[in-house]
Amino acid sequence: MSRPPTFVPPACARARVLETSRGAFAVLDALPGGGREVKGTAMLLPGYTGSKEDFIAMLEPLTVAGYRAVAVDGRGQYESDGPASQEAYAQDELARDVLAQAAALGGPVHLVGHSLGGQIARAAVLVDPRPFDTLALISSGPAHITPGQQNKVKLLSDALGTMDMAEVWEAMRALDPPEDADTDGEDLRRRWLRHNPSQLLATGRQLTVEPDRVDELAAVPLPKLVVSGERDDTWPVPLLDEMAVRLGAHRTVIAGAEHSPNTDRPAETADALIAFWGQY
16 A cells, blocks of 8 residues: 555645546646746556555655646545446546546646556557657556465455455554554545445456556557656566566666655656656
8 A cells, every 4th residue: 555655735736626527536736836837737647545645745846847747536546436336447437537637637748657547547548649748657567466466456355345444444454564553544544445445346356457558558659658666566677677668668767666656755756757758
């Protein structure tokens, strides 16, 4: 589970609802201050069990560099409502949500996806790349997650089938290492309880069966960036290196980060995005 350094947005950001042709989505919308020209708009998609708050520490450096940054809760994530049907969270449905969100922001946008969010971003680009200036994949691999992570998703899915969200939370916290036991516990618990379990079941399944679509994505003439930490137990770093080569993408490895460089090393991750966008 990603652990944002804070759930309090910086002064440059406001929490609001983004109205789209496919419904309403909770966002953090951060704008450069001081009447500065906006160089572009970035749309940030969180990972599995995550939320828009996973980008909160990146918002200020992105706006200081002149970019509008909009972090989004997808349908059924945290503060965005979603239906009870698992079919509503099919990857194509989530991809079309992203297209609608980009349109509501006035596009085109720099699209950024972390982990599951990267695979949804990829799916959106493959449906229609026109609303996007660039694509950045943060710790998001070419296909399904590792067998070890697949087992974790299965355990979670089994638990969601027999327990309510509060009971699952208590079971997960019991397995946390001691150093994480009290880290932002109430904020993380509140976020967990507001996730739609159908969304977790459907997207968890997607992570375990996602096919390799790298060649399809490589054929899309859109500038691409692959970012990761120097360690990753969800998609091994050498696999992400190979994916970047296959995509013809820029590649950045964030020192000291693991699967969530956006929360582990947010300033360095923001710098990587800014340097990439500055070339286009």
